[in-house]
Amino acid sequence: MADNSKDLKDLKYNDTCKRIWIIGASSGIGRALALGYARAGHRVVASARRAEQLEALSDQSDRIEALPLDATRIEDLRAAVDDLSVRDCLPDQTIYCAAIYQPGGISALSHAAASDHMAVNYLGVVALIEALLPALKERGAGSIAITASLTSYCGLPNAALYGPTKAALLSLCETLRPEVEQMGLRLQVINPGFVTTRLTEMNDFEMPFLMDEEEAAERIMKGLDGKRFEIAFPSRMAWLLRLLSWLPYGLYFTLMRRMAK
Ligand SMILES: NC(=O)c1ccc[n+]([C@@H]2O[C@H](COP(=O)([O-])OP(=O)(O)OC[C@H]3O[C@@H](n4cnc5c(N)ncnc54)[C@H](OP(=O)(O)O)[C@@H]3O)[C@@H](O)[C@H]2O)c1
Numbered sequence: 353m354a355d356n357s358k359d360l361k362d363l364k365y366n367d368t369c370k371r372i373w374i375i376g377a378s379s380g381i382g383r384a385l386a387l388g389y390a391r392a393g394h395r396v397v398a399s400a401r402r403a404e405q406l407e408a409l410s411d412q413s414d415r416i417e418a419l420p421l422d423a424t425r426i427e428d429l430r431a432a433v434d435d436l437s438v439r440d441c442l443p444d445q446t447i448y449c450a451a452i453y454q455p456g457g458i459s460a461l462s463h464a465a466a467s468d469h470m471a472v473n474y475l476g477v478v479a480l481i482e483a484l485l486p487a488l489k490e491r492g493a494g495s496i497a498i499t500a501s502l503t504s505y506c507g508l509p510n511a512a513l514y515g516p517t518k519a520a521l522l523s524l525c526e527t528l529r530p531e532v533e534q535m536g537l538r539l540q541v542i543n544p545g546f547v548t549t550r551l552t553e554m555n556d557f558e559m560p561f562l563m564d565e566e567e568a569a570e571r572i573m574k575g576l577d578g579k580r581f582e583i584a585f586p587s588r589m590a591w592l593l594r595l596l597s598w599l600p601y602g603l604y605f606t607l608m609r610r611m612a613k
Contacts, residue, residue, distance in 0.1 A: 371441060373397045375423055375480065376449030378405035380549030381499070384569035385447060390415040392573070397443065399423075399432065400450065423450045423476035429483040437487050445576060446484060447497045447542075448477050451517075453551040455510045457612070465513050473517035477524065488537050495538040497576055497583075498525055502543050502590055506597035506604070509612040510557065529581060541582050542575070544568055545589035561586045 372389045376382040378400035386396045390413040398406050399419045406418035419435070421428035436442050451473045454460055477498055488494035503515045504522035525541040532539040546552055546559035547568040563586065575583030584590040596604065 368393075370394045370444040371397070373399065373419075373436070373443035373446045374449060375399045375421070375447070375476070376451065376499070377409065378402045380449070380551065381544065381547055381565050381568050381572070382447070382449035383409060384565040385449070385572060386416055387412065388566070388569045388573055397436065397441070423448075423479065424471040426479040426483060429476075429479050433483045433487055442487055442491060443494065445495045445497070446480070447499070447572075447576075448480055449499045450476055451499070451514075451551070453514045453554065455514070455554050455556075457510060457512050461512045466516075469513045469517050470520075473514070474520045474524075477521060481528070485532075485535075485537075489535045492536045495540065495576070496532075497540040497542055497572075499542045499544070500525070502545050502584065502593050504543060505593045507608075509608060510555075525581075538579070540576060540580070542572055543582060543584040543590065544572075545586050561589045 370389075372386075372394050374382045374386050374389075374396060377386045377396075377398035379402075382398075382400070383405075386398045386409060389396050394415065396413075396416045397419050398409055398416055399421050400406060401420065401422050403418065403420040406420055410416040410418045419432055421432050423429065433442075452469055454465060454469070481496070484494075484496065488496075498521055500521040501514075501518040503511050504518040507519075508515055522541060522543070525539055529539045546555075546562045548562060548564050552559060552562070568585070571585045572583055575585075596607065599607070
């Protein structure tokens with residue numbers, strides 16, 4: 353049972369009540385996570401660009417604090433880490449949920465749009481790691497979870513801008529996990545399937561195994577309590593896409609051509 357009586361600054365690492373920092377908390381899965389962790393008695397620092405949404409979120413619980421920032425600006429992330437550090441409030445668990453998404457194939461692909469997607473979805477994570485890891489390493493404790501997607505497993509129709517950013521995140525997390533572990537820290541990757549948020553509102557195709565953001569948040573919170581590298585859900589969708597990624601290319605592209613129709 354979490355201890356609800358403590359302030360953010362009074363918590364110690366490994367207390368049952370933890371400090372959770374969520375980047376991308378102004379809507380969707382990140383917002384549901386912020387509310388879920390607060391309900392469970394933890395202290396949440398909620399970040400994203402839209403300060404008004406964050407303030408409205410923090411009005412819903414005195415355990416949620418708004419810390420607006422733009423994850424494409426490393427100076428914002430450095431300032432946030434410094435702020436938390438100075439107040440002796442470094443997070444026990446950091447969750448990166450920030451992303452943008454524009455569906456489409458070749459017609460959506462442009463250098464400008466791909467750069468925008470990379471800046472938030474991938475380089476924001478690199479900036480977070482650069483800004484936060486030294487402080488966590490010095491403390492010798494802390495967990496970071498990065499939200500990628502099941503689309504990280506293989507190339508899929510309609511994901512020309514978004515898919516490659518998520519594949520890059522999975523590769524980055526696989527690469528860094530052993531080193532991060534040697535520092536006494538934890539790095540996990542979250543790979544959700546389709547969740548009803550403003551991102552999926554843009555999809556005009558059928559989304560199998562669609563779930564709501566509260567259910568997604570519950571699965572993530574449960575997964576982050578464990579030590580597994582990957583939190584992937586729903587499992588049927590995860591298995592289907594894993595199998596797809598293992599197929600010989602001839603068969604894979606036959607299926608992709610059918611899906612693209
Ligand atoms: N929904 C799905 O089906 C699904 C499936 C797989 C993976 N995911 C992943 O789950 C995560 C959450 O997405 P969601 O579906 O919940 O969508 P969402 O509601 O649009 O949430 C995205 C969050 O990212 C924030 N964000 C965007 N650009 C930012 C920036 N430059 N700096 C800081 N924050 C920024 C947004 O807030 P501001 O606009 O206020 O900055 C928002 O809080 C994303 O990583 C997404 O790729 C979603």
